[in-house]
Amino acid sequence: MKKILFSLLFVLISSYAVCQNPYDLWLQYDKIEDKTLLDSYKKQVSNVYLNLNSPTGDVIKEEIEKSFKGLLHIEPKFDNKTPNLIISTLNKLDPSLKKKLSKTSNINDEGYVIQHISEKGESKIILSAKTEKGLLYGVFNFIKQIQLHKDLSKLTIVDSPKIQKRVLNHWDNLDRSVERGYAGFSIWDWYLLPELIKQEYIDYARANASIGINGTVLTNVNSNALVLSPRYIQKLKALANVFRPYGIQVYLTARFSAPIETGDLETADPLNAEVKQWWKDKAEEIYTEIPDFGGFLVKANSEGQPGPNNYGRSHVDGANMLAEAVAPYDGIIMWRAFVYSEEKPEDRAKQAYSEFKPFDGKFKDNVLVQVKNGAIDFQPREPFHPLFGAMPDTPLMMEFQITQEYLGGMSHLVFLPKLFEEVLEEDTYTQGKGSTVGKIIDGQLSNKKLTGMAGVANIGTAKNWTGHQFGQANWYGFGRLAWNPETSAETIAKDWLKMTFSNNAEFVDPMSKLLLDSREAVVNYMTPLGLHHIMAAGHHQGPGPWVKDMPRPDWTSVYYHKADENGIGFDRTSSGSNALDQYASEIQEKYSDPATTPDKYLLWFHHLPWNYKMKSGKTLWYEITAHYQKGVEQVEDMQKTWQKMQKYVDPQVFKETNMLLDIQLKEAKQWRNACLLYFQQFSKMDLPDLIPEITKDLDYYKSLETPYAPGIRPSWN
């Protein structure tokens, strides 16, 4: 007996070892070690009432089983006789219980209530919602409460998503390459669909459902018309069937010239009757197979993609034509505003606004105009896009980039919710103070009927999904912010850390600081003080302030930093491109003067002399150097913090993150050295003492090559 006990004990002890499985993301269901807490949970939720006969019901049951087995080491009972956890839609809930729930009228169709109540002296937890989808979201949040070691006896959560369309955008090509993908290759194995349903598809849907994502665009915005063929619709249907129980709709990108490329028509003119009919037929064909198909995402007349302008038609003509095709099925069109002219020499920062603002109010009801967070292109920091606030009569969808195209690919630890939060909190002033970007996106300000947020996915074939373990936090954070744009980055950081690794404060506190500081670090060592678009050409990895002589000036770095003997920065005030004019007067007033422009946007809006005196009292040149140095030191601090976390994380993750932090530090130093040596040519000022000696010269940094950098198409190599 002793022996048996000993060996049983061994099993238990070994199950205590830190062994997160990175594949399971933030849904780590390791047994709770605190025995008191564990016992209280076991008592509180041992018996579950669940009476749903549906695919979503099955998903809910599986998740309850999985999480209870993992976290609590119990097999939940579902005998429905004396339940202490009751999961039911509101219309099937016992009226006496329903009465005890607070504020159920506040929730929308995707919302839910979780509430601890007492009935006849007995404790019960009620989880209810208007729909099964709401229940699913509620279940994931309930499990999260256990993962976070919350006190269930005080539980009252009434929650609904603030944004309707919470959508991942995959820039995945049909050959499984991923444009700007750094986590391997596309998880969509189109070739073996519809027959082979990989487990990853199911786990992908589950992970997204757990953070409230309810849509996914499976294909690249630089799209291929082949995906609209009957063969591919069958493949898409198979995925849609997998995703449906998880409340996730599939969307496709629509190549505007598809009617021509399929060989059916000779034009794609949106006002041509045959073209309209072609898209109506195509929509009918898709919806016949996939009744809950979400709709189309379109990149038109941008970076060489075809679009309505090819026929002298406007974006409104193009979007509305497609919107009409999907309208009978409640489909939507997400029309990207990321356009810049092939010809116009205008500051790219201004072009989307110039082109789209006149269209305000002219799009059909089921069109969302999808706008990147900034007007250039997902830089480490950009001021918010001037279109936010400028189109009060048009639903604008936020487009964030989760994949780190300009933020270190897969090898830099950067916690992006901090970036997203900054954008969402920015005040556009367009309807008075407090008109934040977040309130425009979630429809509060103009009472928008249609709202959305898109995130360009960082998901690939990597065994941990995102390549960098901490890339998972960005996927997670996007989901949380799409659900509620007012969620703080700090909450997201802490929740993710706890769910993924450990609730121990000695882990969570320093690590959440690390996460929250990491975005400022990357800005510092790449593009401080409002600098932007000074990366290497093509693959966008590493510094390239010297990049010039590209097919277009606005693809170069020199166009954006404009460094010369007189100074550095892009004058976007009235003396320059006057992009500032696209913002509200409150912002114009503040930003037109360098003295009142926040440092972080200084060189975005102003060209200033090297010896310009900063708020700190130091020269601009000094501050540039100090920011680059600070960025490097911040990475060194990240390393120091991480070193202390070994006991809280899986050994593989610990080792791999160490290696990646080494790469990040190496590259941060490259950015610092390359940029300072380059800019020094113009400033002709010494590097201050705070910069460690740079032993290589500028030519060395220029000579660094990165063949076969990931995320670019073979043709771009």
Next chain:
Amino acid sequence: MKKILFSLLFVLISSYAVCQNPYDLWLQYDKIEDKTLLDSYKKQVSNVYLNLNSPTGDVIKEEIEKSFKGLLHIEPKFDNKTPNLIISTLNKLDPSLKKKLSKTSNINDEGYVIQHISEKGESKIILSAKTEKGLLYGVFNFIKQIQLHKDLSKLTIVDSPKIQKRVLNHWDNLDRSVERGYAGFSIWDWYLLPELIKQEYIDYARANASIGINGTVLTNVNSNALVLSPRYIQKLKALANVFRPYGIQVYLTARFSAPIETGDLETADPLNAEVKQWWKDKAEEIYTEIPDFGGFLVKANSEGQPGPNNYGRSHVDGANMLAEAVAPYDGIIMWRAFVYSEEKPEDRAKQAYSEFKPFDGKFKDNVLVQVKNGAIDFQPREPFHPLFGAMPDTPLMMEFQITQEYLGGMSHLVFLPKLFEEVLEEDTYTQGKGSTVGKIIDGQLSNKKLTGMAGVANIGTAKNWTGHQFGQANWYGFGRLAWNPETSAETIAKDWLKMTFSNNAEFVDPMSKLLLDSREAVVNYMTPLGLHHIMAAGHHQGPGPWVKDMPRPDWTSVYYHKADENGIGFDRTSSGSNALDQYASEIQEKYSDPATTPDKYLLWFHHLPWNYKMKSGKTLWYEITAHYQKGVEQVEDMQKTWQKMQKYVDPQVFKETNMLLDIQLKEAKQWRNACLLYFQQFSKMDLPDLIPEITKDLDYYKSLETPYAPGIRPSWN
């Protein structure tokens, strides 16, 4: 207490559930359920003597720990006082123990002895070898004995590899695409090397070591000179450092024109002094970083690759020049014999022999000529390559293809060791009866000093490494046959099934039958009776007997099947291409007459009328149809068998294999229908009743397209 016991019990019970982790391949270390057996093991190997202070020693210790924890649920003791498992090199072994070991003089440097002995009434198991590498192989075999539930008290294993160079060939490109790869993309993440050492690299080395593979060529034979640059040598070095403790050497492919492509020289003429020096310098550069670098694999003057012929030099000139460069470091050159002329219209089956036979005895000692198992190209079945036996004074290395280029990509279950076994058992008669291919390869027949076997890897980023779970068996089987070419396919099948899934005879017996029959099934439904090379062009997936009008006739199908009104088959007798003349007279005699030619090679060597009377008494046309039908029925039988295996396999693997078998059946029927409809145009004979009605016509099968089929380069699309 009851409660605790109950919950402890629950943990134990749930650990009994079938839950193989496909990532762990055949190294599944699940606890042994048979308590008697478990207890006996625990007694026999509780205390381990291990006294190695080296990286390989660390690997051995880790493996012992991992396997004992998993299989036996014990933490092995390493206190070295009263060990019952003694692991030691022979020279450090206690002489009294050494004396008790049988036949230690028989083992080579990679061999080992595992023997149960009694000393002073005490049972001990001794595991010894001349080298630590030998110990490592012995340890994996010892663990296998436990996985196979063998009686340790009767253990006497004296084993050494019969072949020296047991090498995987990765056809992996630097952009991570894999030529003819069906398991995702390359596991080599060159971009993040040398800094990021992924866990997969370590696990890859471990898996290979467990089956005795001791070398790996990391890059595609259609190679890129960039991999020879200093930057990539650093990346290679990082991998070599990972692999070294596992006894695995790294090799590279050498692009013959590298001296030009690097910009260093204007010629790659192998007799040019500068070129010779360039390669000597390159070898020195590599060996300075990687002292145990294995050498180069070269595809020269084949399918458009550069080579010595470009300078009017021979393969001998080219190979010997490279051999000289690596000789000072004990490096070798693996020179591929897969060549066929751009101009010569000669039967491709004859060309390698014609070109290479005259070179017999002319290669330097450190050159292996690497010959594919057959003379065409890895077809489902080919007669053995006539070069085997034809070059007695040249070491020939076997090249098998583990990746299923012509055998269904990732979606067909085909157990390839059965194919490999067939080739190795073929009698060349070149030194009298019994001169099997296997004995030529392992050097027995001509006392070769250098021996080797290469396998084109089927490994990729797939979460189970090989895409199809059963692809793992082919990787495993290749390793076993490279270690000992006389290992039977049946032994391999049973060992793999037991190690991967279950020792239960109700699983192993039917499943080993399934595996062993699976290769004949694919031959039947693709290319029965000696047919070959009738697949779709380019991606090689699916039937394409109609393929003609390619850049070369010998890239078409019609060239190989030669079906016309008069019959079908390629006449390779003296009345035809006379490729038969390249074989020994015993074979010529037998194969020159269709009546004595084995059915399986009939149409490889003969063009026969449709109504030719077969050994069965039926017409050729009937037998062709019957074989295609048989192939389809064999897949149906595989499905039936698999359905009964649910309780022995992981649920995900069970489900996924079901889906893949569905694809296999669908495609087997496509092969049958397409080929029969196509050939019927010429035979003008009815399909016999045994063929189910074919409802589609030939045009339908011709119209089937598979865009973005995996394994081909974007430029081939």
